[in-house]
Amino acid sequence: MGVKILADSASDLPLEFFEQNDVTLFPLKVHIDGKEYEDLRTIQPQEVYDKIRSGNLPKTSQASPAGFKEAFTEMAVNKEQGIYIAFSSQLSGTYQTAVMISEQVKEEYPDFDLSIIDTKCASLGCGLVVMEAVKAAQAGKSKEEIVNDAVFMAQHMEHLFSVDDLDHLAKGGRVSRASAFLGGLLNIKPLLNVEDGKLVPLEKIRGRKKLLRRIIELVHERGTSLDSQMVAISHADDETTALEMKELIAKEFGTPEIFISPIGAAIGSHTGPGTISIFFLNELP
Template sequence: MSVKILADSACDLPLNFYEESGVTLFPLGVHLGEKEYEDLLTIDPSTVYKAIRSGEMPKTSQASPLKFEEYFKEMAKNKEEGIYIAFSSELSGTYQTAVMIRNQVKEEYPDFNLSIIDSKCASLGCGLVVMEAQKLAASGASFAEIERDIKFRCEHMEHLFTVDDLNHLAKGGRLSRASAFMGGLLNIKPLLNMEDGKLIPIEKHRGQKKLLRRIIEVMKERGQHFDKQTIGISHADCLELALDMKEQIKAELNVEEVVITDIGAAIGSHTGPGTIAIFFLNELPA
């Protein structure tokens, strides 16, 4: 029996990936007006971006504890083992909740083998890890081999991204209000990355063209062996920009495979429209 791979919707992989790969999806919650939705299943990103543009402020919640409990118990009963690659614990309580529920299930089923990994990644940065884990599981790799590869990729995954309006991150508690205020005041575009699972502004630039050019430069500084890895691009309602970045990356970094996905409703509720993010490994697994 192959190792089951589990993920949540914050990894911003499309629904057809889950349907075709067999990876188990736990959707985060998205609250808009008086309604609550399941990210990827009952709400799409365009609905969130339209709401934000009209002045609404969506809210999000972690994946359902009840769904964790139901699925973990079913796995335990069937003597299945798996690895859940969770959204960064610095940005959501989903990881901690999953660990708590797993531990409760193990009280009833002591032999239940489920590893829950705090990816410290977000969006397609986590998604690329999930994709590779599923490939390994499908090839018959052992539990230990898959877990080791996941942890390595999570540790070495680079996130470079920019948002159109820093206030969205500040309102959602994902970035300090001081950083957002200075960005808006000076009309500059930030370059951010993830450090130990947290969002950190690292540079500020005037003008989108200059910033996107700088992203390519930082990729060259931080990355290696681009021809031997898949590069990820996720975007929030700016597909043209994502396609342009894809062409620049392929031309300058000798990249063959670039995956583009939408930033989902959950993460998009905090970043707002106009966000573009690039993901790559700074070191390849041995």
């Protein structure tokens, strides 16, 4: 029996990926107008962006403990080995809840064999780790090999992203209000990255063209062997910029595979529309 891969919706992979590769999905929750939705399953990103543009800011919560309990118990009963590749513990309580539920299941089923990886990654930064783990599992690699590869990849994952309005992140507690100050004025585009699982503002750049040029410069500085790895781009209702970024990356680095996917409803609730993100490795195995 192969190794089962599990992931949450904050990996921002399409629903089809989970279905086609038999990856267990744990949706984060999105709350709008007093109703609770499951990211990727019962709400789409566009609905979130439309609400934000109309001044109605959604809230989010972690994946369901009951969902973890059901999936983990089923694995334990079936004696399946599994690896859950989780969204950063610094941005959600989902990882901690999964660990707690896993320990509960292990009390009842001592042979339960699940590894839970805190990637300290977000969006397709986490998604790239999931994709690679799925490939490794399908190739018949051992659980230990897949875990080691996933941990290495997560530790060397770079995140560069820009939001139209830092205020969304500040209101959700993802960056400080001081960092958000003046972000939306004078066509200033804030550029951020992820350090130890947390969102950290890097610099503020005036104008979209300068922003894209600066992102390319930073990919040069931080990336390695861009012509030998998959790069991912996620966007919040801005496919035009995502495609432009894809063209720039392909031309500049000769990157053979560039994966584009929309930012999901959960993460999009905090970043707001207009966000553009790029993910790549700063070291290869």
